[in-house]
Amino acid sequence: MLYISLRQYEYVCAVGRHGSLSAAAQHLNVSQPALSTALTRVEAHLGYPLFVRRRGAAMALTPQGRSFIDRAEVLLKNAARIEASDTSVPETTKLRLGCFTDLAPFLLAPALQHLRATFADINLTYVAESFEGLLNGLMEGQIDIAITYDLTMDAGFARTKLFDSRPKALMPPDHPLATTTEVTLAALESYPLILSAEGLSAQHILGLFRQNGLRPSVAHRAASLEIQRSLAAHGEGIGISYASPPSTFSYDTKRLVSVPITDRDAAESVVLARHGTGPADPVIGKAEHVLLAGLTGV
Known part of the structure; x- marks a missing residue:
C-alpha cells in the first residue's frame, strides 16, 4: 500500500525547490495551510524531518530530506512518462468523487450515472462525507472532485456553482x-x-x-x-x-x-469543488462539465 501520494511527493519537492511554503504554494496554486499539512503528514509517516525550519529564514533540507527529494524527483519523472506514453491499450480512467452526506441521497446516484455514461472505461469510486472529511480528502488527494455546499472553503479551492438551495x-x-x-x-x-x-x-x-x-x-x-x-x-x-x-x-x-x-x-450554493485553483486535470475538468450539465437545477 502506498502511504504517500504522488501529490504529496510533488508538494515536498516544490518546497525543496523554492525554499519556502509560500513560494511553493504559489507555484502549485494551492493554499499554504494545505501544503504545510501535507508536509507535516509526510514527515510524520517517515518518522524524520525533511526540512529545518528557522524563523525568518528559508527552509533548509536535512540530509534525509535531500535524499528523499532526489528519489521523489525520479519517481515523479517516471510517473509523468507513464502518463505521456502512447499505448494502443486503452487505460482505465480513475476518478474519486466525494459528496456531502445530506446531499448524497439526492445527488450521488445521478452523478455516478452521468459520469459512467460519459466515460466509457472508468474506475469510479466515491465517498459520502462530512464537510471536514471532504476538505481533508480534497487536500490530501484522496478525492478529486466533491459535491458540497459552498461553506468553509478558502481561496485554495476552485468552486463551480450547481444551484442555490434554500x-x-x-x-x-x-x-x-x-x-x-x-x-x-x-x-x-x-x-x-x-x-x-x-x-x-x-x-x-x-x-x-x-x-x-x-x-x-x-x-x-x-x-x-x-x-x-x-x-x-x-x-x-x-x-x-x-x-x-x-x-x-x-x-x-x-x-x-x-x-x-x-x-x-x-440561500446557500451547492457547488462542485476541487483543490487547487489552476487548470483542472483533463479528466477532472471533463467530469466537472458533465456534472454541471447533469446536476444543475436538480
Missing part, C-alpha cells in the same frame, strides 16, 4: 406555523430547533440567526436527516434543513410539513 422548516401539521406558505428566521426564533449533529452545518444555521440579531434555542442535534424529520414530526421542535425529501411523512409514518425559509441571506 432551507426549510420542518414541523408537524398541528404546529402554529404549519399553515403558512413561507416563514422567516425571526418567526422561528421563539421555537426550539432541531439541527444537524454535523458541527459546521449547525454553526451555519445558528450563524444565520445571529446575523439577524436572533438568539434561538436548540432542543436536539440529530445524527441524520431522517432522525431530524422524525423528531420534528413528533413535535420535538422545528427542524431546519437544506436537504428536504418531497415526502410528507417521516420514516415512522408521521405527517410532516415543510415550509420554505425566505430570508435572502439564507
